[in-house]
Structures are given as C-alpha cells and as structure tokens.
Amino acid sequence: ILNVEQSPQSLHVQEGDSTNFTCSFPSSNFYALHWYRWETAKSPEALFVMTLNGDEKKKGRISATLNTKEGYSYLYIKGSQPEDSATYLCAFPENSGYALNFGKGTSLLVTP
C-alpha cells in the first residue's frame, strides 16, 4: 500500500484567513491525485482530480497545485468561511490500478 501523507493533521483559522494544506505521495509511477472535502455527518465530495505535473485547479475560493516530480500537492483556501470547516482528504491510486489510497486528512475549523 502506497503512503499518502497529509499535513497538518488539523488547523483552526479565523474567518477571512487564507490557508493551505499539503499532501505528499510517492513520486514514482504517478497516475493521478484526488482532493475530497468531507463535512461532518456527510459523505466525501470530490473537489479535484489532477493528472499532469504543474496542474492547477480552481473551484471558487479553493485551488490546488500539483508537483509530480517531488511528490506533493497543495490545497489553498482563500478567505476561509465557516462553511469551509471540514476534513480535506487527498487520495492517490495504487499501482496502475484505480483503487484510491486516501490520506488521513486535514481537519479544518473556521470560526467567525
């Protein structure tokens, strides 16, 4: 099983702050990198699937970058809002298959 590491484990910011998290993955045999948002009492929801080195994705105030050569991806949230409070998961396919290995996530709390 390939290791997907996420940091920090948790984060507490004030409304309006910008923040970012890191996902580290094995840089060999890269296929894709996924980001998901998981709100309490709900199910994980896909944010981005990134496949190319240097890829940048954006959805509203959330964006992500990808560096496949060094094996990391950053997720950025600009101007955090309380509704952004959730656990953010990254996931990486194992081997040449499509089964996703998920990291343990970064738990974000945004307070007014």
Add this chain to the structure above:
Amino acid sequence: DSGVTQTPKHLITATGQRVTLRCSPRSGDLSVYWYQQSLDQGLQFLIQYYNGEERAKGNILERFSAQQFPDLHSELNLSSLELGDSALYFCASSVTGGHEKLFFGSGTQLSVL
C-alpha cells in the same frame, strides 16, 4: 445528493452474524468501490468492480465478499462478524473506473455488539 444510494443507513448486529450492505451507483456509472472507515483509520479501500467484474482488491478480509450484479448494483457481504468490524462502510461510483472523481453514498454505519 451524490446519486449513490446505500442501504441500510444503520445496522446493529451481534458477533458471528452475517450482514449484506447494498449500493446502487449513480445512473450511468459502471464502476463501484467499497471503503471502510473505522475509528482512527482513514478511508480503507476494500474492493472495486467495473461492469460486473472485479477490478482491484484492497485490504478486504476473507470473511468479506462482494459482487456487482448485471443491473450494476453491488452488495458487500460481511460474515462471522467481529467487534472490530464495526465501522462506517462507504460505497462510491464512477463512470469508467478510471482516474476520475468518485461519488460517495451516505454510508452504512455497522455496529457489531
């Protein structure tokens, strides 16, 4: 609503018993995945099916089995249940089973007493 339906939402049973969890994928999705979320663990991949065939297998115990039927719904069978099997079991689906977004169901919370 992701369009993925899982039943039941909650299941309480005793050790040694057998249960079946059901998943209906989004309309048009051919691939189904099963994941287990237990305390202090991330989402653990169990198994993936594509159009009725097993495509990938993760850390699925021998006591667990799954299948995908011709109508594309999937069932996860858990037998000889142990206390440690208590977890939230998610089903997810995607169109082709390739490198694309997964759509998750709301999960089945299994409690083994």
